[in-house]
Amino acid sequence: MKTYNIAVLAGDGIGPEVMAEAIKVLDACAERFEFAFNYRHAFVGGAAIDTVGEALPPSTLACCEQSDAILFGSVGGPAWTHLPPDQQPERAALLKLRQHFDLFCNLRPAKFYQGFNHLSPLRSDICAKGMDILCLRELTSGIYFGAKERTATAASDTQTYQRDEIRRIAIKAFQAAQARRQKVTSIDKANVMASGILWREVVNEIAQDFPDISVEHMYVDNAAMQLIRDPSQFDVMLCDNLFGDILSDELAAISGSMGLLPSASINSQGFGLYEPAGGSAPDIAGLSIANPMAQILSAALMLRHSFAEEAAASAIENAVAACLQTHCVTRDLDPNQTVSTAQVGDTIAQMITEEVAAWA
């Protein structure tokens, strides 16, 4: 039987809670689609600091290197903010993993689920126009990885983009648009930033090779506003590291909750790390109320992009939609609900086993 080796890095806060549900759902897929998973659990982030003294222990990195894909929860939280910045979970574990595996291409797909527009904080007439956006975020360069300086009286972060770094993510965006609605909106701040001017220049060069795709450039401040005014105007949003980070949280909120937005971070060899777009949510950790859907949908992206198991990936996405339709949701999606994290996971796993179809 085909067996996939997965490095499972649950991390901190709600990470272990939502990861448990993703594993449940993956197990249901393995049974229905007749393949197997070999899960290799490893410490990462604050959990690793507390256990072995560093956020990304060599054994965890080795586990990732020896696996077919990484399923990641989330890292960080107030317990570790007193540490020097380069030892904190976010930088020492997550950014390091992204850099180590050169996971430059971050996909964050956001949409309204059929019949669930009311989850969105946007007005119903805006929601009625629909939203189906793929945010493509450059993930291994830009201001998160540039030189940093700190003195007693000042601090600086540097944004540097090389042509090649912009080229490779732009190509991914145009290719993604070919399989979607043929539109790329490239986000920058070319009116004030030198890196933004280069970004726009390179995107225009790549656009020449994709005459079937319409390209539009939008300043990031306008993009933040347009997303709220009319998200239906966007197909693929091409973003640098910082702007993609910020706008994808906005996408999550527009679709209904941070707990709905999955992500895939992929390198040029097709190796990937899959994680919810949100963080460790310390405010709700341990309460069994975290929404596991983003983690579960990230597992679906893993099946699609790392293992080419499209039927299983679609079965998960379908089951999540069906779960939403039966209104089995955590309170981030409906404050009147008392459904637990595990109940959502159980329902989705059961829907996969029973081959339940979403109504749409």
Ligand SMILES: NC(=O)C1=CN([C@@H]2O[C@H](COP(=O)(O)OP(=O)(O)OC[C@H]3O[C@@H](n4cnc5c(N)ncnc54)[C@H](O)[C@@H]3O)[C@@H](O)[C@H]2O)C=CC1
């Ligand atoms: N990939 C990662 O590991 C990331 C880690 N972080 C870290 O996480 C910690 C908390 O960061 P925040 O800024 O508070 O962002 P966050 O995304 O963890 O939480 C923001 C808000 O969204 C809610 N939320 C997030 N995921 C949810 C879910 N699955 N179900 C229901 N509600 C959910 C939280 O309860 C909170 O109210 C920080 O240490 C931060 O650095 C933040 C983003 C990504």
Ligand SMILES: CC(C)CC(=O)C(=O)O
């Ligand atoms: C904690 C950051 C390093 C990551 C983040 O916010 C994200 O990937 O969305």
Ligand SMILES: [Mg+2]
């Ligand atoms: Mg973020």
